[in-house]
Amino acid sequence: MGNRDNKTDVILIGAGIMSATLGTFLKELVPEWDITVFESLSKPGEESSNEWNNAGTGHAALCELNYTVEKPDGSLDISKAIKINEQFQVSMQFWSYLVKNNLIRNPQEFIMPLPHMSMVQGEENVSFLKKRYEAMSKNPLFEGMEFSDNPEKLSEWIPLIMKERQTNEPIAATKVEYGTDVNFGALTRLLFEHLSAQNVNIQYRHRVNNMKRTSDGLWELKVKNLDSGNVEHHKAKFIFIGGGGGSLPLLQKTRIPESKHIGGFPVSGLFMVCNNPEVVEKHHAKVYGKAKVGAPPMSVPHLDTRFIDNKKSLLFGPFAGFSPKFLKTGSMFDLILSVKPNNVLTMLSAGVKEMALTKYLIQQVLLSKEQRMEELREFIPTAKSEDWDLVVAGQRVQVIKDTEAGGKGTLQFGTEVITSSDGSVAALLGASPGASTAVHVMLEVLSRCFPEHMNEWEVKIKKMIPSFGMSLMDYPELLQEIRQSSEKALGLDKKELILS
Numbered sequence: 474m475g476n477r478d479n480k481t482d483v484i485l486i487g488a489g490i491m492s493a494t495l496g497t498f499l500k501e502l503v504p505e506w507d508i509t510v511f512e513s514l515s516k517p518g519e520e521s522s523n524e525w526n527n528a529g530t531g532h533a534a535l536c537e538l539n540y541t542v543e544k545p546d547g548s549l550d551i552s553k554a555i556k557i558n559e560q561f562q563v564s565m566q567f568w569s570y571l572v573k574n575n576l577i578r579n580p581q582e583f584i585m586p587l588p589h590m591s592m593v594q595g596e597e598n599v600s601f602l603k604k605r606y607e608a609m610s611k612n613p614l615f616e617g618m619e620f621s622d623n624p625e626k627l628s629e630w631i632p633l634i635m636k637e638r639q640t641n642e643p644i645a646a647t648k649v650e651y652g653t654d655v656n657f658g659a660l661t662r663l664l665f666e667h668l669s670a671q672n673v674n675i676q677y678r679h680r681v682n683n684m685k686r687t688s689d690g691l692w693e694l695k696v697k698n699l700d701s702g703n704v705e706h707h708k709a710k711f712i713f714i715g716g717g718g719g720s721l722p723l724l725q726k727t728r729i730p731e732s733k734h735i736g737g738f739p740v741s742g743l744f745m746v747c748n749n750p751e752v753v754e755k756h757h758a759k760v761y762g763k764a765k766v767g768a769p770p771m772s773v774p775h776l777d778t779r780f781i782d783n784k785k786s787l788l789f790g791p792f793a794g795f796s797p798k799f800l801k802t803g804s805m806f807d808l809i810l811s812v813k814p815n816n817v818l819t820m821l822s823a824g825v826k827e828m829a830l831t832k833y834l835i836q837q838v839l840l841s842k843e844q845r846m847e848e849l850r851e852f853i854p855t856a857k858s859e860d861w862d863l864v865v866a867g868q869r870v871q872v873i874k875d876t877e878a879g880g881k882g883t884l885q886f887g888t889e890v891i892t893s894s895d896g897s898v899a900a901l902l903g904a905s906p907g908a909s910t911a912v913h914v915m916l917e918v919l920s921r922c923f924p925e926h927m928n929e930w931e932v933k934i935k936k937m938i939p940s941f942g943m944s945l946m947d948y949p950e951l952l953q954e955i956r957q958s959s960e961k962a963l964g965l966d967k968k969e970l971i972l973s
Contacts (some may be wrong), residue, residue, distance in 0.1 A: 521867050
């Protein structure tokens with residue numbers, strides 16, 4: 474390509490689940506638009522979306538206790554859980570549409586049915602879980618949730634966790650049968666296979682080094698071919714930055730006003746992976762506990778059955794680590810280079826506010842394997858050190874920004890969409906629930922960046938997502954219909970799991 478100008482309608486930076494989802498939407502809505510994707514690695518879905526770099530939980534707030542908050546009067550606020558569940562329902566509808574229309578095939582490659590459970594110990598925590606169950610089970614979104622504090626019943630649900638458990642503390646769990654394990658790496662690869670067949674120009678081993686606005690209103694990107702070393706220039710009307718932890722530095726290069734006063738703090742995750750097939754077979758659920766007092770929301774411990782490469786696995790974590798890199802394949806200078814004159818006060822304010830997080834990260838980094846095993850034994854009393862290995866998961870960059878509620882330098886734990894005022898550029902920052910809500914997030918990008926098209930696109934969007942523009946909890950019959958349709962299309966209605 475050399476240095477000549479290459480013009481396209483849309484450029485997607487990063488070949489992860491977010492770009493894959495947005496590209497798929499655009500090809501359904503405006504198939505005539507030209508789309509180019511740049512990815513610095515050699516394959517799609519290798520960073521945050523990769524199956525070993527995230528927990529693989531279809532986040533629907535069925536088991537994640539940090540999505541429900543106890544209010545000062547003792548009642549429970551489940552509004553965030555409702556919001557996240559409805560967003561996951563949107564993802565399920567979109568994936569079902571893709572399967573039904575043969576745009577992607579073999580859904581068992583990326584999604585499997587798996588019970589979602591919450592488990593707590595101690596009188597206060599059991600009381601909290603019971604209140605949570607009573608508040609959520611009345612809502613149609615969480616229909617079918619079960620609660621038990623009976624050790625015999627819990628031994629049926631989670632035999633590996635209950636075996637040889639010696640404690641006088643009360644213990645309780647909730648269970649939702651229709652949870653899911655989602656392989657976002659496999660889903661990303663399937664979507665990029667589809668996009669490639671739709672003549673999307675996907676350029677692997679190409680790194681975007683800079684971008685600027687041109688006098689004609691286009692964005693010009695300076696892109697390096699990492700194999701040849703050649704530098705290319707590409708222009709587009711719309712840019713989406715979906716580079717995981719690498720999105721913040723690229724957003725800063727746009728110099729749009731919305732990119733200012735935003736920082737990022739990288740946190741790496743580590744998981745214990747069971748290497749003993751006999752132990753793996755004794756557990757079949759995602760079981761989330763409660764974060765310890767003073768620990769950040771990202772530290773919620775969970776014991777996960779996973780399905781990766783047609784093989785059942787068992788993971789426990791996450792344990793936090795620290796690296797100044799924004800991506801696993803990033804640079805040790807990522808964090809320091811992200812500090813700019815416009816965000817230095819924001820970053821310093823966060824440093825002062827988040828001393829507890831700093832202390833937590835230092836403690837986590839210094840943990841020995843045996844100390845990690847002791848935490849695992851709170852879930853599996855019989856766990857043996859030789860049955861477990863430590864693996865490094867993905868890098869997550871937690872967003873730091875100035876907010877009205879939290880003041881200067883407030884650490885955000887969710888997913889953030891940043892768009893320019895004219896809608897010509899959008900960036901996705903942040904972490905969990907991330908990939909699970911990719912479809913909802915990309916619909917937000919479409920509505921913010923292409924408002925003039927939304928009326929004409931609405932009919933097609935409703936074919937893909939029947940509940941578009943509606944709150945499903947207000948329409949129980951439609952919710953039931955959509956849930957059954959999605960489960961059938963995605964093969965989640967099968968009683969037995971068969972792994973080849």
